[in-house]
Amino acid sequence: MFIAEGPVAEIGVDAIETLREAARRSAKHRARINMHAESDDLLHEMIIAIDRDSYIRPHRHPGKSESFHIVDGAVDVVIFDDTGEITRVVSLSADPRQGNFYYRMSQALFHTLIIRTEQLIVHEVTNGPFRPDGTDFAGFAPPDIAPDAAAAYMEELTRRVAVFRGARS
Numbered sequence: 793m794f795i796a797e798g799p800v801a802e803i804g805v806d807a808i809e810t811l812r813e814a815a816r817r818s819a820k821h822r823a824r825i826n827m828h829a830e831s832d833d834l835l836h837e838m839i840i841a842i843d844r845d846s847y848i849r850p851h852r853h854p855g856k857s858e859s860f861h862i863v864d865g866a867v868d869v870v871i872f873d874d875t876g877e878i879t880r881v882v883s884l885s886a887d888p889r890q891g892n893f894y895y896r897m898s899q900a901l902f903h904t905l906i907i908r909t910e911q912l913i914v915h916e917v918t919n920g921p922f923r924p925d926g927t928d929f930a931g932f933a934p935p936d937i938a939p940d941a942a943a944a945y946m947e948e949l950t951r952r953v954a955v956f957r958g959a960r961s
Contacts, residue, residue: 794825801827803839808863808913811841815911820936821846832921839863842905842912847942850876850904850930858918859896862886865912869895870953872902876932878956886913902930906950 794811796803807825814823821843828836842848850872860869866885873879882895885908897903905912934941 793823795829796825796827803827808839808841811839811913812911815841815843815846828920834920836916836918836920836922838916840912840914840916842907842914844907844910844912846907847936847939847946848905849936849942850902850933852900852902852928852930853918853926854900854928856900856919856926857896857898858916860884860894861915861917862893863913863915865907865909865914866890867908867912867914868906868953869897870904870906870949871897872904872930872932874902876902876930878952881953881956883908900928902928904933904949906946906953 794814803825811823811825815821822840824838824840826836826838828838850870860867862884864886866883866887869882869884870878871880871882879901882892883890884892884895886893929935934945936942
């Protein structure tokens, strides 16, 4: 994690390349630059690089909103009910010809990401303050400390998303 310094923060190509490389080297295959200075700030903005093979366990954030603006790459945001059934898939891409590049979720719904490109760069905005115990992880998905189970879950989830899309067509 990096933190932007000072009252005016800028992100350009050099910072994105640094972030990309940090994500590649990271054990979780992701890295971020916090544009906010403190965990207690009421507005949290982050630029995040996430590799395709990063596992983000389905989770929700009670009392918070979250939005994504895609800077580079493409992703499916998969939204679930409390039992793990897919209720919606939001496809996002930095390429405006590929569809939407922004989404906002204003309820505490379980969600995860399926990265559709080698790496995703996203501008995430949420309300603070950050609390380590402020995220509910879904019991229907394996923890990130079980990499084999997580990989199998994501493979199955990718298949389920394709079926979900086919049923909606």
